[in-house]
Amino acid sequence: MLTDAIEMFHLARPWLGGIFCLIGAILTVIGTVGVLRFPDFYTRLHAASITDTAGATALLVGMAFMAPGWVVVAKVAAIWVFLFLTGPTASHAIANAAHVAGLEPLIGRMWRDTETESEEE
Amino acid sequence: MGYFLGLLCALVVFWYTMSGMNEPLILGLGAVSVIVTMILSWRLKVVDADSSPYGRIIAFLVYWVWLFIEILKANWRVIQACVKADLDINPALVKVKTVCRSDLAKTTFANSITLTPGTVTLAVEGDKLLVHALYEEDAEPGAFDEMDALSARAADGRHK
Numbered sequence: 001m002l003t004d005a006i007e008m009f010h011l012a013r014p015w016l017g018g019i020f021c022l023i024g025a026i027l028t029v030i031g032t033v034g035v036l037r038f039p040d041f042y043t044r045l046h047a048a049s050i051t052d053t054a055g056a057t058a059l060l061v062g063m064a065f066m067a068p069g070w071v072v073v074a075k076v077a078a079i080w081v082f083l084f085l086t087g088p089t090a091s092h093a094i095a096n097a098a099h100v101a102g103l104e105p106l107i108g109r110m111w112r113d114t115e116t117e118s119e120e121e
Numbered sequence: 122m123g124y125f126l127g128l129l130c131a132l133v134v135f136w137y138t139m140s141g142m143n144e145p146l147i148l149g150l151g152a153v154s155v156i157v158t159m160i161l162s163w164r165l166k167v168v169d170a171d172s173s174p175y176g177r178i179i180a181f182l183v184y185w186v187w188l189f190i191e192i193l194k195a196n197w198r199v200i201q202a203c204v205k206a207d208l209d210i211n212p213a214l215v216k217v218k219t220v221c222r223s224d225l226a227k228t229t230f231a232n233s234i235t236l237t238p239g240t241v242t243l244a245v246e247g248d249k250l251l252v253h254a255l256y257e258e259d260a261e262p263g264a265f266d267e268m269d270a271l272s273a274r275a276a277d278g279r280h281k
Binding site for chain 2: 027030031033034037038039040042043045046047049050052053054071074075078084085087088089091092095096098099100105106107108109110
């Protein structure tokens with residue numbers, strides 16, 4: 001029955017929202033770990049873009065599930081669109097500034113064993 | 122004139138979504154802010170084909186869906202690189218030639234590259250983009266061809 005399905009959905013909504021918010025939080029933490037672990041400026045920028053895209057999307061989907069009404073869902077969707085339009089612009093501005101300032105990126109395969117902490121190129 | 126009408130519709134819809142209230146005072150304030158925004162964008166001369174591509178909204182939506190799936194796939198690789206016990210990356214700097222002609226198409230393509238985790242556009246010179254990639258394998262020649270062709274089609278509406 002349709003009404004039963006809708007009722008089930010409303011019961012599941014807080015749980016779904018909570019799960020998505022948790023996934024978003026974990027992705028954000030992973031992005032932060034990447035920022036701390038990667039060796040130079042440009043590679044750290046890549047780690048930060050996980051937070052920008054997947055982390056933000058999962059958090060906003062979770063918020064949309066927990067929203068009290070459609071107006072809030074529309075607002076969350078608008079936030080998502082603007083994040084995806086402005087995020088890459090900001091990343092590009094930062095990367096371009098570093099490039100123009102003459103910061104040389106590390107190039108080539110990098111490999112570090114956690115046990116010996118030796119670094120190879 | 123059509124562009125101003127499109128801007129008016131977009132602003133009214135956006136304002137109403139953000140507010141969601143129907144009192145006369147709030148609606149009046151909204152009307153005033155919409156009019157002020159219109160006057161400011163007219164004075165700045167920013168309303169033209171490149172800044173308001175209303176005719177291309179459906180093409181952009183289709184492109185956006187494709188891009189979002191690509192972003193999720195690329196995310197998975199970078200997440201693995203972040204949490205792997207042994208640091209194992211292969212950064213590279215590559216030049217990418219684009220078939221995009223208009224500024225809007227180039228911006229779409231460059232922003233799509235930046236938005237995809239693992240690749241960042243450093244600079245745009247003419248029809249060449251300087252791209253930094255976390256894995257050299259992701260930035261081989263031809264790796265961006267599909268994105269290039271699709272963003273050119275979404276923004277310019279021409280084939281190839």
